[in-house]
Amino acid sequence: MKMLSTLQTPRSTLSRFSLPSTFTSHSHSPTLPQPSLTTPTSPPQSQILSIRHSLLTRNLSAVDLARSYLTRLRLTEPHLRSFLHLPDDQTILSRAHEIDRRIAAGEDPGPLAGVLVAVKDNICTADMPSTGGSRILEGYRPPFDATAVKRVKELGGIVVGKTNMDEFGMGSTTEASAFQVTANPWDVSRVPGGSSGGSAAAVSARQCVVSLGSDTGGSVRQPASFCGVVGLKPTYGRVSRFGLMAYASSLDAIGCFGSSVADTGILLHAIAGHDRFDATSSKQEVPNFLSHFDLVSSLESKPLKGLRVGLIRETIEDGVDAGVVSAIRAAASHFEELGCSVNEVSLPSFSLGLPAYYILALSESSSNLSRYDGIRYGNQVYADELDSLYGDSRSKGLGSEVKMRILMGTYALSAGYYDAYYKRAQQVRTIIKNSFKEALDQNDILISPAAPSAAYKIGEKKKDPLAMYAGDIMTVNVNLAGLPALVLPCGFIESGPAGLPVGLQLIGAAFDEGELLRVGHIFEQTLENGRFVPPIVADSVE
Amino acid sequence: MSYTSFRTFQLHSFLLKRRNGFFYSTTTKATTQSQTQTKLSASTQSKKLDKIPKDYEPVIGIETHVQLSTLTKAFCNCPYNYGSFPNTSICPVCMGLPGALPVLNSKVIEFAVKLGLALNCKLAFNSKFDRKQYFYPDLPKGYQISQFDVPIADSGYLDVDIPLEFGGGHKRFGITRVHMEEDAGKLLHTETGNYSQVDLNRAGVPLLEIVSEPDMRNGIEAAEYAAELQRLVRYLGVSNGNMQEGSLRCDVNVSVRPIGQSKFGTKVEIKNLNSFASMSRAIDFEISRQVLLHSQGQEDQIVQETRLWEEGTQRTITMRKKEGLADYRYFPEPDLPSVILCQEYVDGIQNSLPELPEEKRRRYEKMGLGMQDVLFLANDKNIAEFFDATLAKGADAKLVANWIMSDIAAFMKNEKLTINDIKLTPEELSELIASIKGGIISGKIGKEILFELLAKGGSVKEIIEKKDLVQIADPVEIEKMVDKVIAENPKQVEQFRGGKTKLQGFFAGQVMKVSKGKANPGLLNKILLEKLNSKS
Structure with missing residues (x-):
């Protein structure tokens, strides 16, 4: 219970969601008028710790908890379509029941006991289909759980379903899913971001407590920003990729979504660490990320005194939405209020990140997606000749965005082009790594927007892939450098029915997730109007 | 051989539909070959060589794939046993399921370093894996994990002793590179040819690919190179080197050029x-074919292609023509x-x-053994070990070599046994040789004991004792027996003394019979002669 003692006691975090009254204490302060939020503005609290506290003090049963979430899920899902697969309620309730039984028997049900976790559909689950959002894997059920999923289950977490995504992670809006389009809970006419749009929307709309996503070039952080939730992309190698359908192996990372920094950190702690099934997973020790969390009482104490924060100049220049820039500048001011020294830093190689990323990611993906050939699993189109079997299975099973990326990646790796594209992109990657290292030698953390704009309309960029790719400018460099980054909502821009959230990205040194989480937690707890609950939840419940 | 040609047709028709990729003909087992290395007939071979006009030079290079005998596959924990029921030794990793990742078996590195050192190569202290990409149903991931521009070992050589019947001599063949990679699965074709099935048991089994310099000039040199490589991997314990099971596979590149031309001719892969x-x-065969085309001015008919050796018709036939260079789009394996x-690791292995084998041959040579003996003993790791173990017990090298190469080899051949199957131990062979040398038993008795030891085992001492086989070397006792034989054969004695001295053999035989073969032959003859001559 050490984690609990260092944090504030659970407050009214779920009070809007008709949870059993025993769980809530109704002690939050009155709603502030600005911005156009109708939700309470007390800082976000760890749902996981609240749940654990309530379960262990028998204020709440896991079954009741699961029921309340499932109720909201059923109400919101028709509007959002976050999930590609949901087991029947009974499956989830029986898991919850098992946790209640263990608590009653005096056993420790695990740190994630009763926590409903949504899992991105490109992360393998043995008991549920895993399609990666692709037609070619429609109905495919893996014979194993991804290591991250296995660890979540072992710690008592309940997988609530598989979330929608851009096919094999290739997209920034979740519109490239072969099955459905997910809506942004803040404005259902807008995209939730991508590729982990389903996982971000599900946490945003409180369809689950936390969720797993994957981040190759920003696929956790950008949807976190669009949906107003916390998203964490860990250091490359911090979390095992075993069971994650590979998009670009040297960039892929399983990441976490939560409605508070603490939840994100708890989930990361659960899934992080070396795995003998992933040769690229790190043996770096996994600290208890929450043990350094401070009890935050006020800004007066300057809880981040001395912290050197670098605002990446290139991320607030031309082409970035004015509302986003002002939200980030406000966040920078907030850091100063917290005692940090904030300086603008320049990463001259920043703009090179986008082309380098797309060359490397697509090259690797053209190789990684070769296994989807219709021979051993997935959809096969019958043909008389082998080449036709391959061609037909792949052309029918893969979507146009995926096919375009495979073609581009194949081209970049072809004889005669390798040096001009792949090799040069690798050289750029080294330059980017070095420039980040320099910037992080002079600063403790770097900050930037998570995306150049807030969520845009569904269909808005579908016909213009270059514009969509350009939206990844804020995030891809971090993957190329292999660094950890935390995105948390820091403000709004005036748009849509209730304003659209803007995410702040904190970038740290390799394996320094603990510091990102500590800083993010203080930022979140001291931010005025720091709670980000989309109106759909309020509208659909009560 | 209808079976073979049928199979060839099968593969052929299937392969015509493919654009690129690798193919190994391992779908069915060749049943005509015996397990052991087939001895080449020197006469037929030289006849063929004679046909090659002296104005052309053949150039041969060999790519060898050696399947490593690690307990588990290269990148997962599946075991590999040749001949297992299809798809019984597979897992998400070697099936290439979504989300599965390779984790390197460290034994693969160890074996690669072993072979690299044994081939006198330069080791790459910093190498990597790459992906070689092509589509084929036996390749689950759509790429083969291999090594491209930085092989783990390169620039080595292999020393070979050419057998006397092929002209003898010592040859050194260059090794271009040794690299690590994974094997593919196998396609099983139905008899009707309606469909094919994939067996992934072999997928992910570790291989070392050894590429030679184009240093061989005829079939014998190439075969001896391959045989030496087989010995080497067996000596090192990195592979069973079994060609029939596909544990050792050779793809041969052959070209021919006019003598004096430095540019290589168009090469053909077999x-x-x-x-x-x-x-x-x-x-x-391929050399003859190419030389014939050259000599007829039709060298443009030699095209870069892969040809298949047909055992039935004893010729090579076109399998597929190369449509330009295949682009495998290699790039570093990010997983x-x-x-x-x-250095410590390499030193430890060194x-x-x-x-x-080469060191062994030179050592045996220094012992004074002839090249034929040297090759016989050193070519088979187990025979060499038996030989060395016998020597370690103090036996004389030449005597041991004689015993092994004559009676023991004959016994093994007749009984179709290997040296590991026989009951005779090196200790007892050494004891047997010592017993003969020390005069305890005769050479004739020694042979009898040997066959008993080979078939039933036991110790020399026990057999001698049990059967009372100790040599009779007491002159008095032998004299008694000689007297007895002389007394019983008065007619022959008379004839002998009348000048028919050839009869000495008859008397010696009779005395030996009386002694039940135990009489010391030298002593026997000495006494016999004395007795036969004394009365004259």
Whole structure:
């Protein structure tokens, strides 16, 4: 219970969601008028710790908890379509029941006991289909759980379903899913971001407590920003990729979504660490990320005194939405209020990140997606000749965005082009790594927007892939450098029915997730109007 | 051979539909080859060589794939046993399921370093894996994990002693590179040809690919190179080197050029070589074919292609023509960290290397053994070990070699046994030789004991004792027996004394019979002569 003692006691975090009254204490302060939020503005609290506290003090049963979430899920899902697969309620309730039984028997049900976790559909689950959002894997059920999923289950977490995504992670809006389009809970006419749009929307709309996503070039952080939730992309190698359908192996990372920094950190702690099934997973020790969390009482104490924060100049220049820039500048001011020294830093190689990323990611993906050939699993189109079997299975099973990326990646790796594209992109990657290292030698953390704009309309960029790719400018460099980054909502821009959230990205040194989480937690707890609950939840419940 | 040609047709028709990729003809087992290395007939071979006009020079290079005998596959924990029921030794990793990742079996590195050192190569202390990409149903991931521009070992050589019947002599063949990679699965074709099935048991089994310099000039040299490589991997314990099971596979590149021309001729690749004998024959056939085209001014008919060796018709046939160079789009394997060797690790392996065939041959040579003996003893690791163990017990090298090469080899051949199957131990062979040398038993008795030891085992001492086989070397006792024989054969004595001295053999035989073969032959003859001559 050490984690609990260092944090504030659970407050009214779920009070809007008709949870059993025993769980809530109704002690939050009155709603502030600005911005156009109708939700309470007390800082976000760890749902996981609240749940654990309530379960262990028998204020709440896991079954009741699961029921309340499932109720909201059923109400919101028709509007959002976050999930590609949901087991029947009974499956989830029986898991919850098992946790209640263990608590009653005096056993420790695990740190994630009763926590409903949504899992991105490109992360393998043995008991549920895993399609990666692709037609070619429609109905495919893996014979194993991804290591991250296995660890979540072992710690008592309940997988609530598989979330929608851009096919094999290739997209920034979740519109490239072969099955459905997910809506942004803040404005259902807008995209939730991508590729982990389903996982971000599900946490945003409180369809689950936390969720797993994957981040190759920003696929956790950008949807976190669009949906107003916390998203964490860990250091490359911090979390095992075993069971994650590979998009670009040297960039892929399983990441976490939560409605508070603490939840994100708890989930990361659960899934992080070396795995003998992933040769690229790190043996770096996994600290208890929450043990350094401070009890935050006020800004007066300057809880981040001395912290050197670098605002990446290139991320607030031309082409970035004015509302986003002002939200980030406000966040920078907030850091100063917290005692940090904030300086603008320049990463001259920043703009090179986008082309380098797309060359490397697509090259690797053209190789990684070769296994989807219709021979051993997935959809096969019958043909008389082998080449036709391959061609037909792949052309029918893969979507146009995926096919375009495979073609581009194949081209970049072809004889005669390798040096001009792949090799040069690798050289750029080294330059980017070095420039980040320099910037992080002079600063403790770097900050930037998570995306150049807030969520845009569904269909808005579908016909213009270059514009969509350009939206990844804020995030891809971090993957190329292999660094950890935390995105948390820091403000709004005036748009849509209730304003659209803007995410702040904190970038740290390799394996320094603990510091990102500590800083993010203080930022979140001291931010005025720091709670980000989309109106759909309020509208659909009560 | 209708079976073979049927199979060829099958593969052929299927392969016509493919654009690129690798293919090994391992779908069915060749049943015509025996397990052991087939001895080449020197006469037929030289006849073929004679046909090659002296104004052309053949150039041969060999790519060998050696399947490593690690307990588990290269990148997962599946075991590999040749001949297992299809798809019984597979897992998400070697099936290439979504989300599965390769994790390198460190034994693969160890074996690669072993072979690299044994081939006198330069090791790359910092190498990596790459992906070689092509589509084929036996390749689950759509790429093969291999090594491209930085092989783990390169620039080595292999020393070979050419057998006397092929002209003898010592040859050194260059090794271009040794690299690590994974094997593919197998396609099983139905008899009707309606569909094919995929067996992934072999997918992910570790291989070392050894590429030679184009240093061989005829089929014999190529076959001897391959045979030496087989010995080497067996000596090192990195592979069973079994060609019939596909644990050792050779693809041969053959070209021919006019003598004096430095540019290589167009090379042709030959596959489906299931034994060293077929390798040698296939190469010599191919050389003849190319030389014939050259000599007829039709060298443009020699195209870069892959040809299949047909055992039935004893010729090579076109399998597929190369449509330009295949683009495998190699790039560094991002799922595996780079392979870093440290000096201590390499030193540790270097120090643990066993005596290699070449070293063994030179050592045996220094003992004064003839090249034929040297090759016979050193060519088979188990025979060499038996030989060395016998020597270690103090026996004389030449005597041991004689015993092994004559009676023991004959016994093994007749009974179709290997040296590991016989009951005779090196200790007892040494004891037997010592017993003969020390005069305890006669050479004739020694042979009898040997066959008993070979078939039933036991110890020399026990057999001598049990059967009362100790040599009679007491002159008095022998004299008694001689007297007895002389007394019983008065007619022959008379004839002998009348000048028919050839009869000495008859008397010696009779005395030996009386002694039940135990009389010391030298002593026997000495006494016999004395007795026969004394009365005259």
